Amino acid sequence: MAELITFICKRTVVSTKPVQAGKTYPLSVLDRHMEENHLRMVLYYPSTGVPTKPGEITTKLRESLAVTLTNYPIITGRLQKNDEEQWMIKCNDAGLRMIEAKARGSLEEWLRNVDREKELMLVYWEEMYHKPYFWSTFYVQLTEFEDGGLAIGLSCTHLLADQTCATMFIKAWADTTVFSKMIHPPLFYPLPSQRPGNGKLNQTPYTALINHYKTSISKSIDIVDAKHTTVTLVFSDDMVRACIAMAQPIDGTDKSSPTPFEALSGLFWVCISKVKGMTNGLVDMSILIDMRKVLGLDKGFFGNCMVYNKVHLEGFQEDDLSQAASSIGEVVAKMDREGIIDLIEWLVCKDDRSRSLMNSCDLICASLEGVDPFSIIFEDVIVPIRVSCYVEPVSALGQVLILPAKPGDGRLTVAMKLRPSVQLSQIDISGHFGYFGGDKIFIKKLAIELTTFFYGWLLMRVRVRVRLEVYPKVGLLDRLRVGQRVGVLGRMVDMVESRWVLWLEGEGDNNAGWETDAIRAEGDQYELTPQVGHLMLQFTDVVALWLR
Numbered sequence: 001m002a003e004l005i006t007f008i009c010k011r012t013v014v015s016t017k018p019v020q021a022g023k024t025y026p027l028s029v030l031d032r033h034m035e036e037n038h039l040r041m042v043l044y045y046p047s048t049g050v051p052t053k054p055g056e057i058t059t060k061l062r063e064s065l066a067v068t069l070t071n072y073p074i075i076t077g078r079l080q081k082n083d084e085e086q087w088m089i090k091c092n093d094a095g096l097r098m099i100e101a102k103a104r105g106s107l108e109e110w111l112r113n114v115d116r117e118k119e120l121m122l123v124y125w126e127e128m129y130h131k132p133y134f135w136s137t138f139y140v141q142l143t144e145f146e147d148g149g150l151a152i153g154l155s156c157t158h159l160l161a162d163q164t165c166a167t168m169f170i171k172a173w174a175d176t177t178v179f180s181k182m183i184h185p186p187l188f189y190p191l192p193s194q195r196p197g198n199g200k201l202n203q204t205p206y207t208a209l210i211n212h213y214k215t216s217i218s219k220s221i222d223i224v225d226a227k228h229t230t231v232t233l234v235f236s237d238d239m240v241r242a243c244i245a246m247a248q249p250i251d252g253t254d255k256s257s258p259t260p261f262e263a264l265s266g267l268f269w270v271c272i273s274k275v276k277g278m279t280n281g282l283v284d285m286s287i288l289i290d291m292r293k294v295l296g297l298d299k300g301f302f303g304n305c306m307v308y309n310k311v312h313l314e315g316f317q318e319d320d321l322s323q324a325a326s327s328i329g330e331v332v333a334k335m336d337r338e339g340i341i342d343l344i345e346w347l348v349c350k351d352d353r354s355r356s357l358m359n360s361c362d363l364i365c366a367s368l369e370g371v372d373p374f375s376i377i378f379e380d381v382i383v384p385i386r387v388s389c390y391v392e393p394v395s396a397l398g399q400v401l402i403l404p405a406k407p408g409d410g411r412l413t414v415a416m417k418l419r420p421s422v423q424l425s426q427i428d429i430s431g432h433f434g435y436f437g438g439d440k441i442f443i444k445k446l447a448i449e450l451t452t453f454f455y456g457w458l459l460m461r462v463r464v465r466v467r468l469e470v471y472p473k474v475g476l477l478d479r480l481r482v483g484q485r486v487g488v489l490g491r492m493v494d495m496v497e498s499r500w501v502l503w504l505e506g507e508g509d510n511n512a513g514w515e516t517d518a519i520r521a522e523g524d525q526y527e528l529t530p531q532v533g534h535l536m537l538q539f540t541d542v543v544a545l546w547l548r
């Protein structure tokens with residue numbers, strides 16, 4: 001696979017202006033507890049269509065990166081221990097590492113066959129040296145595709161930045177490239193650790209949050225480089241609203257409606273638990289929330305501000321999505337400013353400088369709704385066509401990241417890393433389900449559980465008088481065509497005993513508007529059974545299905 005990528009060079013990029021001599025940046029307690037993690041992001045950009053010379057794009061981006069780094073001395077500096085043996089950054093203009101590479105073929109061809117192993121070839125990363133003072137904390141890789149397209153990979157230690165910071169840095173780089181100025185420069189200042197004079201007096205500390213950190217810190221670190229199945233899902237606005245409706249308590253009001261994060265994380269908590277064989281209750285889960293708004297921090301604040309918290313749920317009733325979402329919502333509501341400052345103050349007082357891995361045991365569900373990588377534009381009106389985000393290492397039970405989707409594709413993207421003994425797979429839900437790859441039993445089971453929850457949504461979604469035609473065995477994708485275009489409804493894998501059941505609802509003068517004579521059977525036998533107000537199609541040996 002290495003022949004797909006040719007590495008041209010590895011160089012150091014330094015800022016265009018020297019940093020103030022002797023300047024240092026201390027790291028916060030939230031920074032220090034992310035030391036064992038690192039981030040990777042890959043952004044894919046299509047060709048602009050304008051002919052360029054070899055290396056012209058990378059030269060332009062390298063020059064604008066040097067200008068950007070003048071505002072990010074924390075990135076060009078190096079890690080060093082202070083007198084208390086705690087990490088800090090010493091600003092010394094050492095710069096960041098840039099890797100320049102080229103890839104065979106076109107970007108479109110790459111994306112048709114990309115998997116995790118191939119994708120990580122586009123984002124260079126080195127673990128910390130035994131001498132960290134010589135180790136670059138940030139890496140950038142620029143990969144030009146021979147037949148058009150560009151991939152920008154960023155990797156960094158979580159010790160210095162969370163996903164919001166990483167996105168902010170790339171956005172600043174893009175703005176500098178396009179506008180020759182930084183629209184939102186970074187701000188470096190400590191986290192709030194003391195309440196103002198008008199704060200709550202005699203407040204009871206948020207012990208549940210503190211206890212979660214206390215328990216996680218006390219556990220030994222067990223980092224296992226295990227293979228994970230990567231699943232990416234895109235939810236349209238309609239599907240997000242449908243999920244929120246399903247997660248709504250029976251007697252709930254608009255005020256009690258779950259947020260998109262609460263509804264989606266509840267959905268996957270329930271589905272993943274069922275797939276993993278939980279018959280009584282759900283798997284252990286923690287949520288990860290960005291606390292910038294809660295703490296009243298500026299938009300440009302640079303530093304870790306993601307906080308973990310355990311979600312407890314007792315007496316769970318099977319398939320009760322509203323119960324799961326409500327439990328998540330209750331935990332999120334308790335994570336207010338006072339509670340987070342309680343945690344920060346406790347960490348400051350109890351910090352024993354021991355290594356910790358906050359995401360080592362539970363299923364982690366992270367809200368990255370404030371991260372907007374699709375606003376990162378390096379060329380006029382050229383937006384990323386795909387963005388991938390990795391937060392590693394992944395916990396034993398897995399990881400679910402919820403972040404914005406590409407405009408026009410949907411409202412939210414859910415990126416999951418789970419740990420069954422299967423190969424890399426991908427499910428896309430963009431008003432549809434689907435997958436690419438071989439026999440992925442785990443993914444099939446997960447898709448079944450998701451289909452169960454979205455059955456009602458699928459039933460309501462198609463309200464149009466259509467002409468149906470079945471075309472069996474056309475390569476891997478057998479087609480169910482609709483005479484009138486209604487948009488993508490579903491693309492699914494063969495799951496239950498090689499038999500599918502799809503319900504569609506018609507709308508017209510009456511349900512007799514369905515043109516049942518349009519069904520064609522070729523080879524396999526297809527059964528068309530009129531039902532009261534609906535039609536049911538049953539068929540065999542179909543590996544995929546969609547409407548268009």
